[in-house]
Amino acid sequence: MNPKYRPYYPRWYRKRIPIFWWLQKRSHAAFIGRELTAVFVAYAAIMLVVLVLAMDRGQAAFAEMMDWLGTPAVVAAHVLVLCILLFHTITWLNLAPMAIVVKLGDRKVPAAAVLIGHYAAWVACTGGVAWLLIWR
Amino acid sequence: MRRSREPIIWALFGGGGMASAFFMPVLILVLFIAMPLGWVQGAPFAELQALVRHPLTRLGLFVFISLCWFHWAHRFRYTLYDGLQLSHLNELVAVITYGIAIAGTVVGAVLLWGVG
Amino acid sequence: MADTLTKPETVTLEVFRYRPELESEPTFDSFEVPYHPEWMILDALNYIKDDLDGSLSYRWACRMGVCGSCGMLANGQPVLTCATYLESLLPGPIRIEPLEGFPVIRDLVGDIGDFMGKLSEVKAWLIRDEEKPVEEGEYLQTPSQLDDYKQYSMCINCMLCYSACPIYRLEPEFIGPAAIALAQRYNMDSRDEGAEQRMDVLSQHHGIWDCTLVGECTEVCPKNVDPAGAIQRYKVSATMDYFKSLLMPGSSS
Numbered sequence: 483m484n485p486k487y488r489p490y491y492p493r494w495y496r497k498r499i500p501i502f503w504w505l506q507k508r509s510h511a512a513f514i515g516r517e518l519t520a521v522f523v524a525y526a527a528i529m530l531v532v533l534v535l536a537m538d539r540g541q542a543a544f545a546e547m548m549d550w551l552g553t554p555a556v557v558a559a560h561v562l563v564l565c566i567l568l569f570h571t572i573t574w575l576n577l578a579p580m581a582i583v584v585k586l587g588d589r590k591v592p593a594a595a596v597l598i599g600h601y602a603a604w605v606a607c608t609g610g611v612a613w614l615l616i617w618r
Numbered sequence: 619m620r621r622s623r624e625p626i627i628w629a630l631f632g633g634g635g636m637a638s639a640f641f642m643p644v645l646i647l648v649l650f651i652a653m654p655l656g657w658v659q660g661a662p663f664a665e666l667q668a669l670v671r672h673p674l675t676r677l678g679l680f681v682f683i684s685l686c687w688f689h690w691a692h693r694f695r696y697t698l699y700d701g702l703q704l705s706h707l708n709e710l711v712a713v714i715t716y717g718i719a720i721a722g723t724v725v726g727a728v729l730l731w732g733v734g
Numbered sequence: 735m736a737d738t739l740t741k742p743e744t745v746t747l748e749v750f751r752y753r754p755e756l757e758s759e760p761t762f763d764s765f766e767v768p769y770h771p772e773w774m775i776l777d778a779l780n781y782i783k784d785d786l787d788g789s790l791s792y793r794w795a796c797r798m799g800v801c802g803s804c805g806m807l808a809n810g811q812p813v814l815t816c817a818t819y820l821e822s823l824l825p826g827p828i829r830i831e832p833l834e835g836f837p838v839i840r841d842l843v844g845d846i847g848d849f850m851g852k853l854s855e856v857k858a859w860l861i862r863d864e865e866k867p868v869e870e871g872e873y874l875q876t877p878s879q880l881d882d883y884k885q886y887s888m889c890i891n892c893m894l895c896y897s898a899c900p901i902y903r904l905e906p907e908f909i910g911p912a913a914i915a916l917a918q919r920y921n922m923d924s925r926d927e928g929a930e931q932r933m934d935v936l937s938q939h940h941g942i943w944d945c946t947l948v949g950e951c952t953e954v955c956p957k958n959v960d961p962a963g964a965i966q967r968y969k970v971s972a973t974m975d976y977f978k979s980l981l982m983p984g985s986s987s
Binding site for chain 1: 655
């Protein structure tokens with residue numbers, strides 16, 4: 483029976499859902515926290531563009547931005563942002579085997595393999611970017 | 619009944635989630651923490667600038683930034699529905715979140731085009 | 735015996751009561767039930783109904799975890815009462831409430847008509863364009879083909895997943911975890927030819943797209959069906975199907 487007909491049964495008891503229902507259970511609060519990491523993905527994207535523009539303007543502009551980034555408050559903020567983005571990465575990669583189920587012929591690729599494959603890709607991307615920026 | 623067009627934005631959300639999961643931590647760690655604090659020297663400035671100005675880098679960055687914006691938009695839209703129970707404002711929330719994502723993408727495109 | 739020193743004689747159950755002919759708001763009744771280490775919550779409820787208060791209303795049937803009738807909240811967690819030991823909830827008091835997300839008709843009985851309707855909506859049965867005549871024999875399936883959908887066929891329709899799903903509580907029109915898992919059970923069955931028809935239903939806004947992968951459904955499922963996994967896999971396949979139809983119009987999936 484379609485839920486839109488529920489109001490026509492006035493003797494049924496319907497519990498009101500509080501706005502902050504997700505504060506009542508730890509797993510729900512963690513879920514909302516996980517979803518809010520996207521806000522920091524957007525922040526990081528903006529900052530990346532700002533940094534690229536500073537690089538483009540020249541060494542002086544770049545150095546100025548690096549100085550600002552190096553101030554203790556800003557460093558602390560970005561360490562927090564890094565932790566939040568790591569939370570995003572780890573929760574995202576851990577859920578990959580749930581969505582990606584592949585069959586090779588008759589056999590299913592084990593979930594562990596999908597998981598390890600994703601983590602390996604993450605390590606590879608991290609290494610690649612680090613190499614590009616530091617040791618090249 | 620017509621099938622929802624959600625797959626398009628879900629694909630963008632998924633791509634953005636995967637891309638940001640793989641690349642954001644190292645970018646933040648190196649560019650916003652390690653280099654400013656002097657933990658790593660980094661490549662010489664001239665090389666970094668040349669790297670950033672390279673058309674492939676700018677294209678890659680544009681795609682990456684744009685995916686990140688749509689990842690944020692889609693996720694934030696559903697967080698507003700679930701967390702603040704705003705799903706009755708469905709059209710408004712969708713227009714605002716994806717509108718911001720489109721704006722961010724366009725601004726990013728314009729700025730990156732002007733680099734170099 | 736050492737047991738009587740560490741284990742209690744009785745356990746208190748705080749049971750949700752709602753009698754619309756008597757009250758407009760629910761209340762909780764406290765019952766003291768003898769403690770036996772082998773008793774499930776269901777045994778305690780049956781004791782209450784037999785010996786303490788015959789007016790208590792609740793659902794149960796097989797008492798062995800296969801019919802899906804006895805789902806309730808125990809201390810806020812959706813469980814099968816026939817499969818949950820009192821011992822695991824000591825020292826008590828143990829709070830018993832009806833499953834969340836469903837309007838309460840009376841005491842511990844919720845209205846599950848919505849879920850029943852959704853089972854029909856997702857066409858949770860084998861669909862074939864043409865039935866094979868009986869003379870041609872059975873539809874054969876390899877173990878590998880069985881393996882494709884077996885996990886999703888384990889669903890006993892107990893609706894613990896609906897109770898656990900915060901989205902279903904917020905948006906009762908959401909099709910919900912079990913319905914999607916059951917749709918997948920048929921989509922992935924090699925004998926089935928109805929994936930297109932189910933996609934029309936599941937691709938609606940209140941189909942799979944309401945799901946934000948909270949994941950609680952999979953956590954509470956007593957049969958390890960993993961409905962969250964079924965939903966995510968369907969999102970991937972629905973997306974791929976959508977792009978295929980965009981890029982190659984006229985091709986059927």
